[in-house]
Amino acid sequence: DTEVTQTPKHLVMGMTNKKSLKCEQHMGHRAMYWYKQKAKKPPELMFVYSYEKLSINESVPSRFSPECPNSSLLNLHLHALQPEDSALYLCASSQDTGSRGHPPLHFGNGTRLTVT
Amino acid sequence: AQTVTQSQPEMSVQEAETVTLSCTYDTSESDYYLFWYKQPPSRQMILVIRQEAYKQQNATENRFSVNFQKAAKSFSLKISDSQLGDAAMYFCAYRRDDKIIFGKGTRLHILP
Numbered sequence: 001d002t003e004v005t006q007t008p009k010h011l012v013m014g015m016t017n018k019k020s021l022k023c024e025q026h027m028g029h030r031a032m033y034w035y036k037q038k039a040k041k042p043p044e045l046m047f048v049y050s051y052e053k054l055s056i057n058e059s060v061p062s063r064f065s066p067e068c069p070n071s072s073l074l075n076l077h078l079h080a081l082q083p084e085d086s087a088l089y090l091c092a093s094s095q096d097t098g099s100r101g102h103p104p105l106h107f108g109n110g111t112r113l114t115v116t
Numbered sequence: 117a118q119t120v121t122q123s124q125p126e127m128s129v130q131e132a133e134t135v136t137l138s139c140t141y142d143t144s145e146s147d148y149y150l151f152w153y154k155q156p157p158s159r160q161m162i163l164v165i166r167q168e169a170y171k172q173q174n175a176t177e178n179r180f181s182v183n184f185q186k187a188a189k190s191f192s193l194k195i196s197d198s199q200l201g202d203a204a205m206y207f208c209a210y211r212r213d214d215k216i217i218f219g220k221g222t223r224l225h226i227l228p
Binding site for chain 2: 040041042043045048050055056088090092102103104105106107108109110112
């Protein structure tokens with residue numbers, strides 16, 4: 001069982017819809033991440049939150065909006081997506097972002113997103 | 117900029133045999149971590165093994181071990197006694213501070 005929980009597992013949405021992806025961890029980690037993974041490709045970093053503050057935005061289009069309500073939760077709000085945004089969206093957490101070492105990331109099972 | 121290269125897109129190994137997956141990286145830093153992640157069809161990224169750059173001793177986790185050559189910037193993964201459950205995509209990853217950079221992955225097939 002994964003210690004990072006993502007919901008939903010699958011999501012199909014139209015280009016005019018608004019939806020949200022959710023991620024939760026209870027390991028006391030203070031860094032949380034969103035990655036996008038296309039088929040047969042490595043994960044690509046989208047956002048990093050450190051102590052509930054956005055620390056990295058990898059030039060992600062504004063139709064993706066991250067939110068970190070508290071240290072255990074991470075959301076990704078989706079609006080006006082394009083078909084090319086269809087991918088597996090992975091959430092991850094780590095003890096911190098590396099200021100005191102370089103801890104590994106713990107990943108969730110991902111949300112398979114299809115934009116029609 | 118740091119890069120991670122996995123030169124083997126796919127590999128196959130007979131069950132119970134040993135296989136080595138290659139990874140090279142490029143960095144000007146001296147303090148960093150290296151990881152191998154496994155992604156089976158269930159799609160969860162699972163940490164297999166990690167290596168601190170300042171440690172000369174190669175990391176080992178049961179049937180998994182690494183050959184870390186810091187000067188050569190090489191970080192290969194050896195899987196001993198391969199099992200059917202080892203079939204997955206394997207990603208080599210480099211971490212320093214906020215970012216983790218992944219290689220393109222190696223698809224490992226286990227032949228019964």
